Amino acid sequence: MSQRPTLSTSYRDPHTYPPGVAYADGQYFDVREAKVSILDWGFLRSDATYDVVHVWDGRFFRLDRHLDRFFASMEGLRLSAPCSREEIVRILHNCVALSGLKRAYVEVVCTRGTSPTFSRDPRHAENRLMAFAVALGSIARPEQMLRGLHAVVSDRVRIPPNSFDPTIKNYQWLDMVCGLFEAYDTDCDVPLLRDRDGNLTEGPGFNLFVVNGGKLATPDDGVLEGITRETVIALCAPEGLPVEERKVTARELMDADEAFVTSTAGGIIPLTRTNDQAIGTGKPGPITMRLTSAYWDRHTSPEWSEAIDYSAA
Numbered sequence: 606m607s608q609r610p611t612l613s614t615s616y617r618d619p620h621t622y623p624p625g626v627a628y629a630d631g632q633y634f635d636v637r638e639a640k641v642s643i644l645d646w647g648f649l650r651s652d653a654t655y656d657v658v659h660v661w662d663g664r665f666f667r668l669d670r671h672l673d674r675f676f677a678s679m680e681g682l683r684l685s686a687p688c689s690r691e692e693i694v695r696i697l698h699n700c701v702a703l704s705g706l707k708r709a710y711v712e713v714v715c716t717r718g719t720s721p722t723f724s725r726d727p728r729h730a731e732n733r734l735m736a737f738a739v740a741l742g743s744i745a746r747p748e749q750m751l752r753g754l755h756a757v758v759s760d761r762v763r764i765p766p767n768s769f770d771p772t773i774k775n776y777q778w779l780d781m782v783c784g785l786f787e788a789y790d791t792d793c794d795v796p797l798l799r800d801r802d803g804n805l806t807e808g809p810g811f812n813l814f815v816v817n818g819g820k821l822a823t824p825d826d827g828v829l830e831g832i833t834r835e836t837v838i839a840l841c842a843p844e845g846l847p848v849e850e851r852k853v854t855a856r857e858l859m860d861a862d863e864a865f866v867t868s869t870a871g872g873i874i875p876l877t878r879t880n881d882q883a884i885g886t887g888k889p890g891p892i893t894m895r896l897t898s899a900y901w902d903r904h905t906s907p908e909w910s911e912a913i914d915y916s917a918a
């Protein structure tokens with residue numbers, strides 16, 4: 606006989622979490638205590654937007670640009686945060702300061718929220734803002750950073766722009782997740798998804814660059830306009846490197862001298878194999894390495910980064 610269900614008044618989450626600090630509803634707490642309602646549209650419908658900024662050696666990198674994108678994403682989804690931009694800046698600083706983390710992955714999320722009647726009309730939901738800081742992670746493990754990532758060029762089509770605007774940072778990731786399993790099944794690390802015409806777009810959490818004859822190119826359409834991508838494009842001028850935003854084909858990737866991917870979670874990461882073939886020499890290339898050091902150099906510059914006051918928390 607099955608046991609009669611009882612209503613628990615002291616539910617305890619049995620899962621484990623990394624150390625960190627979260628914010629919701631005016632309070633800061635251990636990230637393990639941060640919860641999203643099972644009735645939140647963010648959970649039930651992926652109806653949310655978010656942004657991720659990193660902290661490197663106690664400084665936020667390009668926080669302003671991440672917040673510009675976050676506010677544009679909220680506008681695109683008709684979401685509004687229940688607090689101002691200045692308050693969000695303070696919340697993110699506080700999450701990091703309270704965590705004590707000097708290298709952190711900091712995420713801010715706005716969800717559609719819940720409605721008291723479980724209404725199917727998104728206008729009835731009360732939008733919610735949450736944030737957290739945990740230790741900085743990367744889309745590549747240390748050994749993958751050194752040898753470069755191996756990508757499978759998937760036949761899977763990234764959600765097309767006329768279905769959902771990919772410049773709005775979103776959790777519509779099932780194409781990416783299925784792509785990741787395809788990569789693992791073929792002994793690769795990551796997938797690269799295509800558009801409906803077969804051109805390359807992006808992968809789970811990163812943008813793509815190819816380098817040929819000293820010139821760079823990155824897909825111009827059907828992708829999130831990554832802040833790391835934007836940073837790399839800005840670094841090309843002082844490095845004397847021409848760069849184009851345009852269509853990039855799988856053939857071009859196979860024939861490239863070098864390739865790399867860009868993400869807040871890892872920076873500039875070499876891509877050294879595609880399907881079964883080496884890209885260039887099969888090792889991280891000189892232009893990739895040059896841009897990588899220019900990128901990390903900018904992390905101490907007050908023009909690109911801002912210090913966190915840990916004593917304020």
Ligand code: PLP
Pocket residue numbers: 657807808809810811812828829830831832833834867868869870
């Ligand atoms: N493309 C997608 C789909 C992403 O989710 C991300 C980051 O999460 C990126 C590209 C890279 O963007 P950024 O450089 O701003 O981290």
